Amino acid sequence: MMEFLAMGGYALYVWPAYGAALLVLGSLTVNAVLRYRSAERELASLNARRPGGAR
């Protein structure tokens, strides 16, 4: 396990690279999903307020 984490002495370069990937791709994903959900919620509340009802 320690050997795996050490990455042949390059741990300081390999792990930050994977960390950067997690950070960049993770935040793009979270941002997209949250934005879609909030738009969906807002649209639902707007539709509920309209006299004509849904659609």
Place this chain on the structure above:
Amino acid sequence: MHRFANPARFMRVSGTVLPWLAALTALMLVAGLVLGFRAPPDYQQGDTVRIMFIHVPAAWMAVFGYSSLALASAAALIWRHPLAEIAAQQSAPLGAGFTALCLITGSLWGAPMWGTWWVWDARLTSVLVLFFLYLGYIALVHAFDDPSRGSRAASVLALVGSVNVPIIHYSVEWWSTLHQPASVMRLGGPTIDRSILLPLLVMALAFTLLFIVLLLIRMRAALLERKIRALRLLEAEAAGTEYGFAAPEVSA
């Protein structure tokens, strides 16, 4: 392609496809990570070769993202189709993200293998220009009070900037660079050993799927936001008439 260009149909089709695509993306990401960490270390570069499984797919997505941004911009300019405009605008931040990831991981790979975090060679510089093109496009979209002017101007920038794509690709052949030439997408086939080519290709597939999934989610969100704006406008108009603001001649 044209059959999917109707926003209502786009919402329907993308809604059914998305869960499957997302599941496949997760599966490919896990497979890519497992294969990547099980691959043997390179005989010269040791374990730093694992940075490649992030760096190279990110670079491919940076260029793929810009190519689709330019194509969608062309379609938006020529046919004035709202979905093309939305596709272009929603792909830009994704492309910028992958480009940033490519630059960061490249730097982390360059430090131990080249002995430097950064050099102003043709490949690195042209990718940095790509990153700024993405940022410029995003800034220009929002730079005008009239959104249609902003998106028109940004589409033109995207098309002009597409000259950078072949420059990035051929930079390692045209100029003497510290960056190595292509070893996968080259005539005569890849020169990488199978044991590290397979994780690389799986990771590239995973990144491509992730790009598509995120683009679809963002496009769906943008379409919903457009609908919300239209409904708000309707509400405001209705409220205006109710209080007599919309009909000035009554005020006498």
